[in-house]
Amino acid sequence: MFSGLFRNERARREALTAGQVTPDSSRCVQCGICSFNCPIGIDVRRHAWLGQPVINSRCLTCGECVARCPRGVLTFERTNLFAERRK
Amino acid sequence: MTRYLLIGTGVAAISALEAIRSVDERGEVSVVSEDPHGYYSRPGLAYYLTGELEESLLFPYQKADFARLNASFYRARAVRILPTEREVELEGGARLPYDKLLLATGAQAIPLNVPGANLAGVHKLDNLSDARALLARAKRGRPALVTGGGITALELAEGLAARGMKVHYVFRSERYWPAVLDETESRLIESLLRREGMTLYPKTELTEILGKNGKVTGARLSDGKVIPADLIAYAIGIAPRTGLAREAGIACERGILVNERMETSLPEIYAAGDVAQAYDPAAGKHVLDSLWTPAREQGRVAGLNMAGQPTDYVKSIPFNVTRLAGLTVTIIGAVAVPSPLAPLPKGEGNMPSPLPPLPKGEGNAPSPLAPLPKGEGNAPSHLPPSPTGRGAGGEGRGEGDLLAIARGDSETWRELPHAIIAQSGFEVNRLRLMVGETRLLGAVVMGDQKLSAPLQKLIRDQVDITPIRSRLLTPHAPIADILAEFVSIGNGKQVNR
Ligand SMILES: Cc1cc2nc3c(=O)[nH]c(=O)nc-3n(C[C@H](O)[C@H](O)[C@H](O)COP(=O)(O)OP(=O)(O)OC[C@H]3O[C@@H](n4cnc5c(N)ncnc54)[C@H](O)[C@@H]3O)c2cc1C
Numbered sequence: 001m002f003s004g005l006f007r008n009e010r011a012r013r014e015a016l017t018a019g020q021v022t023p024d025s026s027r028c029v030q031c032g033i034c035s036f037n038c039p040i041g042i043d044v045r046r047h048a049w050l051g052q053p054v055i056n057s058r059c060l061t062c063g064e065c066v067a068r069c070p071r072g073v074l075t076f077e078r079t080n081l082f083a084e085r086r087k
Numbered sequence: 088m089t090r091y092l093l094i095g096t097g098v099a100a101i102s103a104l105e106a107i108r109s110v111d112e113r114g115e116v117s118v119v120s121e122d123p124h125g126y127y128s129r130p131g132l133a134y135y136l137t138g139e140l141e142e143s144l145l146f147p148y149q150k151a152d153f154a155r156l157n158a159s160f161y162r163a164r165a166v167r168i169l170p171t172e173r174e175v176e177l178e179g180g181a182r183l184p185y186d187k188l189l190l191a192t193g194a195q196a197i198p199l200n201v202p203g204a205n206l207a208g209v210h211k212l213d214n215l216s217d218a219r220a221l222l223a224r225a226k227r228g229r230p231a232l233v234t235g236g237g238i239t240a241l242e243l244a245e246g247l248a249a250r251g252m253k254v255h256y257v258f259r260s261e262r263y264w265p266a267v268l269d270e271t272e273s274r275l276i277e278s279l280l281r282r283e284g285m286t287l288y289p290k291t292e293l294t295e296i297l298g299k300n301g302k303v304t305g306a307r308l309s310d311g312k313v314i315p316a317d318l319i320a321y322a323i324g325i326a327p328r329t330g331l332a333r334e335a336g337i338a339c340e341r342g343i344l345v346n347e348r349m350e351t352s353l354p355e356i357y358a359a360g361d362v363a364q365a366y367d368p369a370a371g372k373h374v375l376d377s378l379w380t381p382a383r384e385q386g387r388v389a390g391l392n393m394a395g396q397p398t399d400y401v402k403s404i405p406f407n408v409t410r411l412a413g414l415t416v417t418i419i420g421a422v423a424v425p426s427p428l429a430p431l432p433k434g435e436g437n438m439p440s441p442l443p444p445l446p447k448g449e450g451n452a453p454s455p456l457a458p459l460p461k462g463e464g465n466a467p468s469h470l471p472p473s474p475t476g477r478g479a480g481g482e483g484r485g486e487g488d489l490l491a492i493a494r495g496d497s498e499t500w501r502e503l504p505h506a507i508i509a510q511s512g513f514e515v516n517r518l519r520l521m522v523g524e525t526r527l528l529g530a531v532v533m534g535d536q537k538l539s540a541p542l543q544k545l546i547r548d549q550v551d552i553t554p555i556r557s558r559l560l561t562p563h564a565p566i567a568d569i570l571a572e573f574v575s576i577g578n579g580k581q582v583n584r
């Protein structure tokens with residue numbers, strides 16, 4: 001019924017095919033785990049507060065923040081404008 | 088120039104401050120809080136306890152962020168509101184004037200009322216100081232006793248277990264959190280807790296805390312058993328901090344009653360966050376949440392209104408993602424299951440229908456604050472056995488372990504929806520859906536969280552599920568797959584907003 005992939009693996013795999021880290025602010029509790037685990041020190045939590053995707057050329061799209069967030073706030077969204085414009 | 092005064096530095100107050108500044112750059116804003124640590128992530132305290140987070144990471148805002156908001160912060164306890172003078176008195180006698188006042192005082196743990204509760208080593212978890220105190224006393228290999236229910240009790244238990252303590256978890260009800268979880272879910276959590284090495288004592292009460300030289304040494308249980316423990320941690324529910332408001336004559340039930348503008352019954356005084364009891368059009372009454380996102384949204388709406396930009400608060404479907412016994416759990420909407428004893432609600436009064444039944448002249452109307460009924464209709468004072476008064480909870484009367492809602496909790500979850508239950512998975516991954524006539528009314532997602540976000544949207548946006556409803560209700564239907572398919576193909580457009 002559920003495919004048994006671990007979240008980590010899934011997030012990393014998605015990272016290879018997808019674009020930027022995008023938050024769903026309504027799920028975020030500002031705990032800071034994402035910022036804590038970002039290897040290059042991007043303040044992901046702030047993006048989640050503001051509801052803004054991580055548009056930062058330094059972002060490695062490593063998926064660490066996505067995988068560590070305990071509340072499913074972060075996902076990789078394709079940087080495909082067409083997909084984004086669709087409602 | 089408007090003088091704003093905010094009481095509290097939780098997310099509701101900070102969010103209000105940001106909203107005020109988005110409209111009014113020049114007004115004078117004062118923020119008063121007794122918490123020496125100011126603004127931090129309260130839900131993050133659970134991760135701080137387990138050691139997943141360093142303390143410094145609990146603070147979302149740095150000095151520069153506060154400077155940008157251009158407010159005066161006072162660390163003090165507000166002791167009195169003087170509505171006629173438009174002033175608030177602080178401990179020590181100083182007074183601060185206001186044109187617009189926000190009460191964002193949050194909620195606090197209901198104290199444990201057993202002999203010995205004042206001994207050193209008895210802990211709650213309301214704030215960072217509490218978390219620090221707990222960690223200072225947590226000693227590897229030593230026994231700790233946790234009592235209470237809901238999410239916080241498990242956060243305490245797991246935090247202490249993560250610090251190497253031997254945890255005994257004592258709870259009154261027959262199973263874990265019967266007000267929100269169904270039997271299978273409770274049993275799943277219990278078995279995971281046992282697997283983690285905890286000892287559980289269901290249907291048991293703490294009757295006395297034992298101590299020596301003013302310090303906890305153990306506890307006596309209702310069955311007479313004595314359990315040695317260095318530390319006792321409890322979470323038996325929270326009470327909104329309504330003291331200031333009540334004394335000033337502001338209308339309160341369990342929390343401070345507010346209309347959709349977050350206005351209280353007194354002019355120029357607003358309330359937001361855990362302390363506020365906001366109107367829920369779906370339920371036709373004022374309800375309490377203790378959830379970060381609603382607190383933030385209420386603060387924002389209060390701030391905008393205070394700054395003169397009329398904005399209505401629209402209560403969203405309460406939602407939380409938490410970890411119970413190491414398992415990620417999403418709870419959305421109304422999820423209570425009828426107990427074998429409680430009859431199913433007749434009719435649809437409980438359904439969050441688009442056109443909620445109007446409250447029958449109960450002074451319950453959202454706007455403008457009508458005089459409140461004495462005795463307050465739907466709740467016997469501030470510690471109702473079942474906060475929504477629907478007898479939801481599976482235990483018949485009362486929740487056993489919680490005297491009120493707990494942290495990260497919502498009264499709405501206890502609503503017994505007029506729904507049929509579809510479920511699948513009885514191992515670590517489990518999905519329970521509350522299937523209404525044409526849409527989903529609630530869901531519990533345990534373990535695999537792939538469907539957590541899609542379900543949140545399906546329920547929030549009231550997506551019509553008629554195309555899959557009968558399939559969902561077929562016995563042993565693979566409901567996860569049906570939903571996944573529905574979300575990704577059929578109604579993808581509706582869901583992916
Ligand atoms: C351990 C824990 C776990 C939680 N888990 C979750 C979760 O998983 N998900 C979720 O959504 N929510 C969770 N919550 C709840 C969430 O943190 C609250 O809903 C939110 O913090 C409420 O914000 P608030 O601003 O209304 O109140 P608070 O954050 O409680 O702030 C109130 C402030 O008012 C101050 N104050 C009160 N009275 C006075 C006075 N008289 N004078 C001066 N200052 C005063 C207090 O010191 C405090 O600073 C959790 C909370 C805790 C404690």
Ligand code: SF4
Pocket residue numbers: 023027028029030031032033034035044045048068069070071072073074
């Ligand atoms: S880890 Fe998740 S919940 Fe925590 S601050 Fe980051 S995005 Fe928000």
Ligand code: SF4
Pocket residue numbers: 021037038039040041042044054058059060061062063064065066
């Ligand atoms: S994907 Fe990696 S680099 Fe990018 S913000 Fe997240 S943790 Fe940082």
